[in-house]
Amino acid sequence: MDKKVPRSNIIETEIPMGTVHPAALEPYRVRFFVEDEIVQEAEITIGVNHRGIERIMEGLPVEKANALTEKICGICSNSHIWNSCRTAEMGLGIEITERAKYIRVIMGELERLHSHFLYLAHGCEVLSHETFSMRVFYLREIVMELLAMIGGNRVQYGCSVLGGVRPRCDLDEAKLLRLKNDMDALEEGLTGFVERFLGDSIVMSRITGIGVLPQKQAIELAVTGPTLRATGVARDLRTTMFEYDDFDYNVITQPDGDVKSNLVMRALESFESIKIIRQAIANIPEGKVVNRDWEMVDMDMTESYIEVPRGTLYHSYALESGRVRHCIIRTPSMANIGAMQYACIGDQITDAQLCIVQCDPCFTCTDRAIEIIRR
Amino acid sequence: MGIKSFSRARAIHVMLVYTGGCNGCDIEIVNSILSPRFDAEQYNVFLTWNPREADVLVVTGPVTHLNRKPLEAIYEAIPNPKLVVAAGSCALMGGVYKNCYGDIPSEEIEGPVENIIPVNAKVPGCAVRPQDVLAGVVSLLPTLLDAD
Amino acid sequence: MFGNTIIDSVVAVILTVLVCFVISTLLPGIERKYIHARIQQRIGPIVIAPGIMAPIKFMFKENVKVSSPVPGLYKALPIICFIVVLCVLVALTPEAYKIPALSSLVAVVGFLKVEEICYVLMGALSKSVMSVRMPFPDKIKGAAHNNSNLSFIEDISSRRSLRMITYGSFPLYLALFAPITAARSIFLQDIVAYQQMNGPFLFTVSGGIAAIVFFIGYMIILNEYPFSIIKAKSDVIEGPYMEYAAKYRSIVYLTRGFFMFVLGCVFSVLFIGVPPTIMSLGFLVNVLVALIFVFLMGIFSAFAPVFTNRQLLPTILGTTLLGILAIVLGLL
Numbered sequence: 080m081d082k083k084v085p086r087s088n089i090i091e092t093e094i095p096m097g098t099v100h101p102a103a104l105e106p107y108r109v110r111f112f113v114e115d116e117i118v119q120e121a122e123i124t125i126g127v128n129h130r131g132i133e134r135i136m137e138g139l140p141v142e143k144a145n146a147l148t149e150k151i152c153g154i155c156s157n158s159h160i161w162n163s164c165r166t167a168e169m170g171l172g173i174e175i176t177e178r179a180k181y182i183r184v185i186m187g188e189l190e191r192l193h194s195h196f197l198y199l200a201h202g203c204e205v206l207s208h209e210t211f212s213m214r215v216f217y218l219r220e221i222v223m224e225l226l227a228m229i230g231g232n233r234v235q236y237g238c239s240v241l242g243g244v245r246p247r248c249d250l251d252e253a254k255l256l257r258l259k260n261d262m263d264a265l266e267e268g269l270t271g272f273v274e275r276f277l278g279d280s281i282v283m284s285r286i287t288g289i290g291v292l293p294q295k296q297a298i299e300l301a302v303t304g305p306t307l308r309a310t311g312v313a314r315d316l317r318t319t320m321f322e323y324d325d326f327d328y329n330v331i332t333q334p335d336g337d338v339k340s341n342l343v344m345r346a347l348e349s350f351e352s353i354k355i356i357r358q359a360i361a362n363i364p365e366g367k368v369v370n371r372d373w374e375m376v377d378m379d380m381t382e383s384y385i386e387v388p389r390g391t392l393y394h395s396y397a398l399e400s401g402r403v404r405h406c407i408i409r410t411p412s413m414a415n416i417g418a419m420q421y422a423c424i425g426d427q428i429t430d431a432q433l434c435i436v437q438c439d440p441c442f443t444c445t446d447r448a449i450e451i452i453r454r
Numbered sequence: 455m456g457i458k459s460f461s462r463a464r465a466i467h468v469m470l471v472y473t474g475g476c477n478g479c480d481i482e483i484v485n486s487i488l489s490p491r492f493d494a495e496q497y498n499v500f501l502t503w504n505p506r507e508a509d510v511l512v513v514t515g516p517v518t519h520l521n522r523k524p525l526e527a528i529y530e531a532i533p534n535p536k537l538v539v540a541a542g543s544c545a546l547m548g549g550v551y552k553n554c555y556g557d558i559p560s561e562e563i564e565g566p567v568e569n570i571i572p573v574n575a576k577v578p579g580c581a582v583r584p585q586d587v588l589a590g591v592v593s594l595l596p597t598l599l600d601a602d
Numbered sequence: 603m604f605g606n607t608i609i610d611s612v613v614a615v616i617l618t619v620l621v622c623f624v625i626s627t628l629l630p631g632i633e634r635k636y637i638h639a640r641i642q643q644r645i646g647p648i649v650i651a652p653g654i655m656a657p658i659k660f661m662f663k664e665n666v667k668v669s670s671p672v673p674g675l676y677k678a679l680p681i682i683c684f685i686v687v688l689c690v691l692v693a694l695t696p697e698a699y700k701i702p703a704l705s706s707l708v709a710v711v712g713f714l715k716v717e718e719i720c721y722v723l724m725g726a727l728s729k730s731v732m733s734v735r736m737p738f739p740d741k742i743k744g745a746a747h748n749n750s751n752l753s754f755i756e757d758i759s760s761r762r763s764l765r766m767i768t769y770g771s772f773p774l775y776l777a778l779f780a781p782i783t784a785a786r787s788i789f790l791q792d793i794v795a796y797q798q799m800n801g802p803f804l805f806t807v808s809g810g811i812a813a814i815v816f817f818i819g820y821m822i823i824l825n826e827y828p829f830s831i832i833k834a835k836s837d838v839i840e841g842p843y844m845e846y847a848a849k850y851r852s853i854v855y856l857t858r859g860f861f862m863f864v865l866g867c868v869f870s871v872l873f874i875g876v877p878p879t880i881m882s883l884g885f886l887v888n889v890l891v892a893l894i895f896v897f898l899m900g901i902f903s904a905f906a907p908v909f910t911n912r913q914l915l916p917t918i919l920g921t922t923l924l925g926i927l928a929i930v931l932g933l934l
Contacts, residue, residue: 099528129474232581443475443476
């Protein structure tokens with residue numbers, strides 16, 4: 080018997096939150112159906128920040144469209160441009176240079192670090208633990224500076240281009256050295272934080288067993304990414320991506336699927352990311368960063384899946400005389416909305432926002448296109 | 455400098471409203487206030503989530519259709535004197551989303567923010583840098599201090 | 603001659619209250635700058651910003667129409683809160699010991715209860731824009747439970763304050779009554795006199811335990827993290843205070859600092875036996891106690907997340923048991 084099935088259809092009261100709320104920085108509406116402060120049901124309404132990116136991309140030259148995919152999300156912007164370039168590269172058969180491959184992996188892992196740190200910081204903030212939140216934000220600043228160093232901007236770096244990476248993002252000796260030193264500093268800081276965090280019995284009692292998402296339910300709801308791995312399923316698309324062939328890392332899983340598992344999951348995954356970046360710095364091959372030796376031809380519908388910090392990202396489009404057609408993008412949060420609604424059932428309303436945050440929501444990613452259902 | 459201006463310069467409550475866009479500006483602004491690295495509180499800028507408490511409203515994003523009314527409601531709820539900072543290129547001119555349906559008329563993007571509420575300061579950037587946001591809020595100080 | 607004594611007493615009380623008030627406005631700033639900001643490794647605001655400058659700033663803001671079913675009562679509540687805190691302070695001064703009805707523990711407890719009931723009313727009367735009134739097309743075709751009745755976030759906060767009245771503030775009251783076991787009187791005069799003869803109650807076993815209980819009760823009644831469920835940022839944002847703007851908000855700000863100081867004075871009267879009066883050097887003890895309490899509270903709140911009912915109940919139960927232990931030990 081699933082304990083999370085609502086007991087009755089009669090709802091005592093409804094508490095709507097959003098579209099502006101301190102615990103949910105993004106605009107979305109959530110309605111909690113509450114009985115004696117216990118959430119019986121939750122309904123998340125997205126579409127609040129629908130902006131129609133896929134429609135704007137329609138008919139744009141592919142290089143321009145790639146740059147535009149960055150604007151889908153300010154958190155995982157690099158993943159979008161990476162996957163968008165990857166789609167065209169797969170369709171047109173462009174070989175990317177070895178050095179560019181490594182730099183893309185470095186950028187991807189740095190972005191994973193910054194996304195996971197943001198997750199940890201936001202989680203602590205929703206717990207109202209200002210001190211921990213600030214400590215993680217302080218660590219995150221190291222990553223942001225590195226991203227700004229490589230890409231030139233703190234948020235949207237525009238690293239990948241067709242055939243490799245932008246020459247601006249090439250890593251010289253000084254940059255590699257700084258990257259290496261900062262990884263050491265980051266690992267030290269993160270180790271300290273994780274020890275502090277796991278040793279704090281008040282915080283642990285606050286987050287253990289909250290927002291449980293059982294493994295069976297997670298698979299049923301088609302949850303992706305770290306949220307799925309936190310329920311014990313070792314599914315990570317990085318194992319299937321050719322970019323990660325040279326690297327040695329572990330796929331982290333956590334058993335419980337509650338807030339604690341999710342937070343610990345992100346922390347442990349950050350260590351793996353640091354490991355990957357270190358390997359990339361040590362083995363980065365010499366050579367050109369971009370392969371300009373390709374020709375634009377018409378391309379059929381091509382799909383590409385990659386693992387981004389929050390789950391599986393899907394891009395697909397076709398090219399007609401160098402212009403993008405029928406673009407479809409599916410972001411991880413789209414799959415995780417069901418998990419968010421499910422996770423907060425049966426918990427206190429103070430924890431409800433925490434349960435939503437544990438599934439790593441990014442509604443800006445998700446609200447791009449509206450689906451029109453014709454009946 | 456009277457007691458009014460003196461006190462206003464030493465306690466500025468900022469509220470953040472995020473109206474669509476890509477989340478980048480939003481995180482940078484929260485980062486600028488929450489992170490010890492930039493620490494807006496050392497300039498006596500406090501983050502609040504209650505419109506009744508706020509002095510300065512920081513708006514990011516191109517104001518999507520569903521966000522227009524909440525934005526107006528929150529602006530109404532702030533007691534005078536109130537100032538608005540529009541941060542990021544979406545808030546300033548609609549960004550890349552402005553003509554999201556090209557020639558087809560669309561109600562989806564209501565922005566830029568200027569079309570909906572009066573804007574006092576504009577902070578450009580995609581995404582804005584935390585330093586710029588702080589500079590934007592601080593640049594409003596003379597207006598805020600002289601308001602009655 | 604008799605007239606002169608009354609005038610002297612009144613002047614002394616007024617002076618004490620004024621000095622206490624001025625010192626109390628510094629306390630929120632001290633907590634924010636020297637404790638929270640220091641722990642979080644940043645510079646933090648200037649000391650006068652949260653306690654003094656923010657209330658003055660709000661004084662000069664334009665008043666807005668409050669969204670509340672009973673705006674008059676809603677606006678009166680912070681003033682009542684302030685007067686209640688003022689009355690507690692007046693009751694503690696040695697000049698007030700001549701009025702037995704005011705200067706007894708029962709009166710202090712009664713005043714604190716009024717303060718708590720004010721939170722319930724504030725929460726029930728506040729209808730802010732941040733939840734139900736946010737214009738959003740919620741009740742549409744296909745939405746779940748279209749005919750459910752709506753609650754504002756402040757309504758939850760109000761229900762929680764009711765819960766805090768019923769059991770949440772129990773530790774504080776137990777700790778307040780612990781000194782009676784030693785002094786065998788509910789009048790502050792006797793409690794002070796007993797401690798001046800026999801040394802502070804704080805340094806007995808029962809007093810030491812009761813002091814811990816008092817401290818936890820102090821954090822609970824001040825709604826500081828981790829006990830701030832009535833104004834938890836993760837769901838009810840600011841709870842009862844949501845709709846206060848301009849002058850009323852400034853009173854809310856002032857009351858908080860003042861309340862911190864007055865509770866410190868309550869402790870120094872009941873546990874150390876030093877009543878707050880500007881006329882003696884003992885006043886420094888009052889200030890010191892208030893400062894120590896603010897420091898301890900700042901450290902605890904910086905390292906604790908907000909509690910839900912799940913953690914709150916055991917904590918309060920444990921503290922209550924400790925309080926009972928203190929009283930039993932005192933009686934033995």
